[in-house]
Amino acid sequence: MTQTDDRSLLEVRGVSKYFSDARHNRKLVLDDVSLKVHKGEFVSILGKSGCGKTTLLRIIDGLIEWDDGDVLLEDQPVGKAQRQRMAFVFQDSNLLPWRSVKRNVELNLESLKELSPQERSDRAIEALRMVGLEDAADHAPYQLSGGMQQRVGVARALARQPAVFLMDEPFGHLDNFTRERLQQEIGALIERLNATVVFVTHDIDEAILLSDRIVLMESDPGRVSKVFEVDLPRPRWRYNVRAHPEAMRLREEIVTDLHLKIADWVQPEGAMLNGSES
C-alpha cells in the first residue's frame, strides 16, 4: 500500500443528487455518499451501470450540480481554483478531431494562464512521452488506434499535473488485449508518479489490480455499500495479482456482495458459494 497521511486530500461528504425525468419526477440517484481519498491513494468506485458512479465523478469535477452535501479538496469546498487541480479522463478519449495530438493535450492547459505557450508545449510533449506517444505528437487523432487515442486522453490529464486524477472507465471501450495492456502500463505509471486517483469501473479484476481501496456502490439509489482495502504488494503485475490468495479472497467477497446482495441474483438450488455450502 502506498504511503498515506491522516488528512484526506479529497473528501466527498454526504452528497445527494436528484435527476428529473421527462415528467419532472425527481429520482434520487445518489443518496448521502461519503468518501475520503488520501494523497497518493488509488480509490476505485465499483458498481454496476446505472449506480451513479460516473455521476459522482462528474460532481467531483464540477461538471454537474448536486443537491446536497459537500465536495472538499484539501478541506476547501471545490470551486474554480480547486477544479484547476483536478483532471478528468473520459470514457471516450474525446479528442478534438481538428487538433493534432499535441494540441489536444494542450487544450487541458489553456486555462492555466501562468503557462507560456512554450511551457504548454513542453508539458504536452512530456506527458505524451510518459504514455509513449511523443512520436505521434503531430498526428491527427483519426490516425491513431483506439488504444492510442485513450493514451492521449491520459496524457491530456497528466499534462495538467493535477492533485487528483478522475478517471471514468478509461479502458471500458477498448478491446480486451488493449485494455489489459493499458491497465498494466497506466497502472505502473500511476504507481511511479504516486498519483492520487479516483477511478470508476464496473470491472472487479481491474479494480483489484489497480486500487488501494475499492468502494462498492449499490444502485437505486446510488449509495456506498461497502469499502474494501486491497492489501496487495506493489508493484503489481496482472499474473501475480490474479493468483494471489488475498486477491482471490477479495474477489470472492466482492462478487458475492455485488451479485447476491446488490444485483439480487438468484442462487441455484444446491449451488456452492465460496467453496462451501451456504
Next chain:
Amino acid sequence: MAVNLEEGFSGSAELLTNESASSASRLRMSRKYSGTLYLLVSLLVLWQIIGSFLDPIYISSPTLVASNLWEMLFGKTQIWHDIAVSASEMYIGLAIALVIGSVFGLAIGRSRVIRGITAPYVVFLNATPLVITLPLLAIWLGVDEKARIVFIVLLATWPILLNVAAGCRNVSGRFTELGNSAGLSRADVIRKIIIPGVLPYFLTGARISAGLVVIGMVVSEMEVSLVGLGYLLASYASGFQTSKLLAVFVISTIFGLINVGILSLATRLWAPWAVLERKER
C-alpha cells in the same frame, strides 16, 4: 451530376491526405472517372444521332447547343450582362443566407429555449414550398433584384441553419464537458470547441445551399425579371428556341457545378477530418 462531382472530390481528398495512397487506388479512381466519361460521350453521341432525325424544336442536338452557346458567349448577341446579373443575385443571396443561417443555427443549437420557441416555425417553413412567396415578394418589393435576392435567401438559408443547429447540438453534446473540465471559459468553449466543431456541418449546409441558389436564381428570374439567365430561359422557351434554351441551361448547370465544387474543395481544405471520418463509416 452534382453527386458525381462530390464523389470525385472526396476521392481525390483521399489521394492528397493519405500519403500512402497506393497506385491501386489511383487506378481505381481513374477507372471510376473513365466510366463516367464513357457514359457522357455515349449519351452525347446518342443525343446527336436522335436529334438529327427530329426537328430541332424537340431536343435540338449537342452541336447546335454548342454553336448557340458559343454565339451567346463570344458572338454578336452576347449574354454576359444576364450572366453577371444572375451571378450577383445568386452570390449576394448566398452570402446573406450563410450569415443568417449560421447565426440562427448557432442560436437554435445552443439554446434550448430558442429551440423550443422556434422549432414549429422552422419545421413549417422548411416544409413549405417557398415558391409561393415569389408573387408576394414581387408585390412588396417590386419586379427587381431585391425580390429575387430575398427569395434566394429564403430558399438557401434552411440547409445552413438546420445543419449548423444539428452540428452545434452534436458538438456541444460531445465536447462541452471536455471544455468545462479543462477549465475553459464560456467564450473559449465557443471559440475553441463549438465553432471549429460546427465548421464541417456549416460547409455541408453551404454545399446544399450553393446548389439551391442556382434553382432560386432561375425560378425567381423566370417569374419576376426582365434580365438574367432565368428570364432568358423563360423567353427562349416561349419562343420554342430549344437550342438557346439548352445553352442557357448548360450555363446554369456550370454555375451549380462550380458552386458545389468550391464548397467540396473548402471542406477538404478546412475540415479534412470530416471528410476522413465520413469515409470511415
